[in-house]
Amino acid sequence: MATLGKETPPHPPLIGNHSKVIRHTGNFNWHDIPLEAYKETTDTWKGVTRRELSGKRGESQHFHVRYFEIAPGGHSTLERHEHEHVVIPLRGRGEAQFGSYIYRVGFGDVVYVAPNDPHQFRNAGEADEPFGFLCMVNAKRDAPQAADGTGICYICE
Amino acid sequence: MATLGKETPPHPPLIGNHSKVIRHTGNFNWHDIPLEAYKETTDTWKGVTRRELSGKRGESQHFHVRYFEIAPGGHSTLERHEHEHVVIPLRGRGEAQFGSYIYRVGFGDVVYVAPNDPHQFRNAGEADEPFGFLCMVNAKRDAPQAADGTGICYICE
Numbered sequence: 001m002a003t004l005g006k007e008t009p010p011h012p013p014l015i016g017n018h019s020k021v022i023r024h025t026g027n028f029n030w031h032d033i034p035l036e037a038y039k040e041t042t043d044t045w046k047g048v049t050r051r052e053l054s055g056k057r058g059e060s061q062h063f064h065v066r067y068f069e070i071a072p073g074g075h076s077t078l079e080r081h082e083h084e085h086v087v088i089p090l091r092g093r094g095e096a097q098f099g100s101y102i103y104r105v106g107f108g109d110v111v112y113v114a115p116n117d118p119h120q121f122r123n124a125g126e127a128d129e130p131f132g133f134l135c136m137v138n139a140k141r142d143a144p145q146a147a148d149g150t151g152i153c154y155i156c157e
Numbered sequence: 158m159a160t161l162g163k164e165t166p167p168h169p170p171l172i173g174n175h176s177k178v179i180r181h182t183g184n185f186n187w188h189d190i191p192l193e194a195y196k197e198t199t200d201t202w203k204g205v206t207r208r209e210l211s212g213k214r215g216e217s218q219h220f221h222v223r224y225f226e227i228a229p230g231g232h233s234t235l236e237r238h239e240h241e242h243v244v245i246p247l248r249g250r251g252e253a254q255f256g257s258y259i260y261r262v263g264f265g266d267v268v269y270v271a272p273n274d275p276h277q278f279r280n281a282g283e284a285d286e287p288f289g290f291l292c293m294v295n296a297k298r299d300a301p302q303a304a305d306g307t308g309i310c311y312i313c314e
Contacts, residue, residue, distance in 0.1 A: 105178065
């Protein structure tokens with residue numbers, strides 16, 4: 001680090017609507033950012049963790065940026081909602097399902113999930129490392145609904 | 158790739174509000190995504206390119222995702238605006254300046270630029286590769302204003 005006239009700039013407070021840098025400390029961990037469970041435990045997801053990177057600590061942009069990891073053999077809930085997802089994998093490989101299609105995805109691919117499209121993210125079967133990805137969503141958004149097979153078939157017709 | 162019952166899912170059209178995958182083809186290029194100049198040429202920026210990854214091709218989320226690269230010795234405009242930036246470097250190293258502070262940043266760091274904070278991104282002097290980063294902004298946003306030294310000092314008081 002360097003500043004104009006100083007050696008080390010101050011570490012800005014984590015909370016508040018001021019400019020800040022959240023440091024990646026290596027291996028997909030970030031300074032002061034806790035590891036969270038994906039959401040309340042249900043039997044519809046497995047092995048998923050979340051880190052809230054921007055948008056929930058006083059920042060005012062109209063979107064949230066999160067980093068998710070799915071452990072080998074794990075998967076997110078098969079769900080649908082009105083709000084969109086933009087997902088960019090950074091670590092490992094995984095599967096992105098929307099509608100009846102499954103895409104193998106890896107570093108740098110950009111997955112857009114359109115409104116109300118049932119979708120699921122999974123760690124590819126042969127993987128031995130987490131499948132990690134950035135996931136951006138609108139700050140104001142509706143709650144997900146579980147999508148069962150019927151829902152999937154509905155949109156596939 | 159694999160699908161439910163098919164070997165290869167179709168490549169969805171690039172334009173439209175449907176789910177899609179934009180393929181990273183390696184070395185920070187994406188299938189069908191053109192390399193663009195940063196903005197109309199001025200004397201305030203140098204060596205900056207942009208790729209629009211999501212939000213400008215029919216997608217409906219409330220934010221845009223872009224990938225910028227700054228060549229060695231290059232820099233973005235020193236500017237300010239009401240809308241926020243969330244920047245996540247993916248390639249090389251660079252400097253993020255906001256207010257009077259300069260932070261050296263690299264892969265995975267999360268830079269939040271608050272409303273109206275003068276800011277600039279630069280490729281670090283010793284670098285021999287591009288400084289590349291994702292940059293997320295609100296879809297509806299105000300135009301940037303150049304920030305001169307006076308502006309910088311104003312917010313530093």
